[in-house]
Amino acid sequence: MSKASNALVVSGLRKKYPKVEALKGVDLSLPQGEIWGLLGPNGSGKSTLLKCVVGLVNPDGGEISVLGQAPSRLTKAQIAFVPEVENLYRWMTIRQAIDFTATFYDDWQEDRVEELLGFMRLDPTKKVSSLSKGMRARLKLILALARKAPLILLDEPFSGIDPASRDRIVEGIVRQFKSEEQTMIISTHAVGDTEQLFDGVVFLDEGTINLKGNAEDLRTQYGRSINDLFKEVFA
Amino acid sequence: MRRFLQLLKKDLQASLLPVGFLSGITIILFGIVRLKMASSAWPMEASLAVIAIPLVFLPLWLLWQSFQTLRSEWREDTVYTLLVLPVPGWYVMTAKLLTIWIEYTVLLAVIIIGTLTFFTPLVRFGMQVVPGISWVLRNGILLYLGSLCALASVVIFVQLAFVVSKMVGRLQGLVALWTLILSGWLVDRLGVLLEPAFRWLPSLPLHKLFRLEELEQGVVAEWNLAPEIGSWIGVLAVLVLTSYLFEHYVEVNG
Numbered sequence: 001m002s003k004a005s006n007a008l009v010v011s012g013l014r015k016k017y018p019k020v021e022a023l024k025g026v027d028l029s030l031p032q033g034e035i036w037g038l039l040g041p042n043g044s045g046k047s048t049l050l051k052c053v054v055g056l057v058n059p060d061g062g063e064i065s066v067l068g069q070a071p072s073r074l075t076k077a078q079i080a081f082v083p084e085v086e087n088l089y090r091w092m093t094i095r096q097a098i099d100f101t102a103t104f105y106d107d108w109q110e111d112r113v114e115e116l117l118g119f120m121r122l123d124p125t126k127k128v129s130s131l132s133k134g135m136r137a138r139l140k141l142i143l144a145l146a147r148k149a150p151l152i153l154l155d156e157p158f159s160g161i162d163p164a165s166r167d168r169i170v171e172g173i174v175r176q177f178k179s180e181e182q183t184m185i186i187s188t189h190a191v192g193d194t195e196q197l198f199d200g201v202v203f204l205d206e207g208t209i210n211l212k213g214n215a216e217d218l219r220t221q222y223g224r225s226i227n228d229l230f231k232e233v234f235a
Numbered sequence: 236m237r238r239f240l241q242l243l244k245k246d247l248q249a250s251l252l253p254v255g256f257l258s259g260i261t262i263i264l265f266g267i268v269r270l271k272m273a274s275s276a277w278p279m280e281a282s283l284a285v286i287a288i289p290l291v292f293l294p295l296w297l298l299w300q301s302f303q304t305l306r307s308e309w310r311e312d313t314v315y316t317l318l319v320l321p322v323p324g325w326y327v328m329t330a331k332l333l334t335i336w337i338e339y340t341v342l343l344a345v346i347i348i349g350t351l352t353f354f355t356p357l358v359r360f361g362m363q364v365v366p367g368i369s370w371v372l373r374n375g376i377l378l379y380l381g382s383l384c385a386l387a388s389v390v391i392f393v394q395l396a397f398v399v400s401k402m403v404g405r406l407q408g409l410v411a412l413w414t415l416i417l418s419g420w421l422v423d424r425l426g427v428l429l430e431p432a433f434r435w436l437p438s439l440p441l442h443k444l445f446r447l448e449e450l451e452q453g454v455v456a457e458w459n460l461a462p463e464i465g466s467w468i469g470v471l472a473v474l475v476l477t478s479y480l481f482e483h484y485v486e487v488n489g
Binding site for chain 2: 017018051054055056057073074076079081083085086087088089090096099103104105158163183190
């Protein structure tokens with residue numbers, strides 16, 4: 001897999017909901033093997049963009065290319081998606097949720113599961129309904145990171161969870177991310193501690209891209225951290 | 236196949252609680268009626284009416300369940316999980332259809348076993364007016380198979396109505412209702428339209444199939460299959476369409 005090729009290419013992407021135009025012709029190409037931050041305030045179109053890529057929302061216009069292919073059942077098999085919402089079956093135990101997900105993906109790595117369960121401090125016999133929000137967030141991340149998916153999309157993985165869980169998730173991402181095989185896009189409106197994760201960032205505001213670039217280059221160019229830059233752009 | 240079975244297992248596990256609850260309610264109801272009958276507290280007609288409640292309620296519950304099984308995926312946001320799975324839409328739809336069939340079979344079995352257990356004298360009395368146990372078993376199985384087909388068509392129409400309603404941003408309830416009415420009408424029209432193509436098929440002699448002459452001499456009941464075949468092709472087309480729309484056009488709530 002060449003690092004020069006793109007994991008995701010989006011051109012002229014538009015999406016309009018009944019009351020709001022979420023994406024207004026977004027053009028974006030993200031290289032393989034890197035972690036990108038999709039940054040913007042609430043309602044900026046971050047989630048809609050990720051939903052379009054994974055096939056949860058149908059764009060009104062534009063094109064999407066995931067690892068060189070148009071979105072389809074084949075690209076779904078190559079994407080590990082963690083939505084912002086609680087998408088787990090609450091009546092399942094953690095083990096059942098893991099077994100359920102494992103059935104559908106050929107890139108599932110059973111040996112990673114036990115390691116991740118231990119690292120995330122989750123008891124597989126517990127029911128999803130009995131977990132705290134932070135624990136459910138960690139479980140969702142396990143279901144994504146236990147796969148060797150070429151493209152990982154995390155939609156607001158740190159939203160509304162306790163600092164301890166957030167730190168564990170950040171550490172989990174750092175430990176499990178395989179840059180030679182995977183690309184990760186993390187959408188968030190809280191840059192803060194997560195800034196260290198990003199190789200590149202995209203600032204999205206009201207459905208359009210404000211700023212995009214290599215994180216280190218942007219820090220050098222503007223002489224401040226990505227977090228400060230974020231605050232300035234969206235002040 | 237492994238993936239389809241996993242979806243089926245998931246739907247069956249999700250239906251354990253409601254099916255268990257309804258089975259329990261049915262047994263309790265039968266137990267109460269049995270006690271009332273034993274103490275002659277209720278007249279026979281009232282007891283029979285109460286015994287029939289689960290059987291009358293069953294189709295209504297299944298209709299609601301065929302809608303509910305999809306609605307709960309959206310309400311609980313688990314549709315996010317379903318829609319990103321790399322499986323064809325018909326896996327999801329037929330897993331839900333099979334689940335409804337199994338729920339129906341389990342509840343029907345509970346009603347039959349409950350009736351046989353709690354109301355043995357009534358059953359014995361009923362057996363005196365029918366030709367025999369083999370006749371009852373044969374016709375029971377035939378009616379059961381027929382009811383599975385009827386139930387499948389209802390579930391498939393409800394699935395289409397629900398899926399189409401999730402493709403629009405507004406007036407989803409109204410869209411679902413109109414889709415239900417329109418798809419039913421279109422399938423009926425298709426049956427009429429294709430009827431000449433299947434006119435060569437002989438009518439099905441129901442009186443022979445159900446051995447009705449053993450009940451009453453000279454009874455003749457035939458079923459003209461020609462328009463039914465077209466309608467069943469239409470129902471299958473609705474299932475294919477629903478699966479396609481679910482996989483390619485349905486959206487999560489914005």
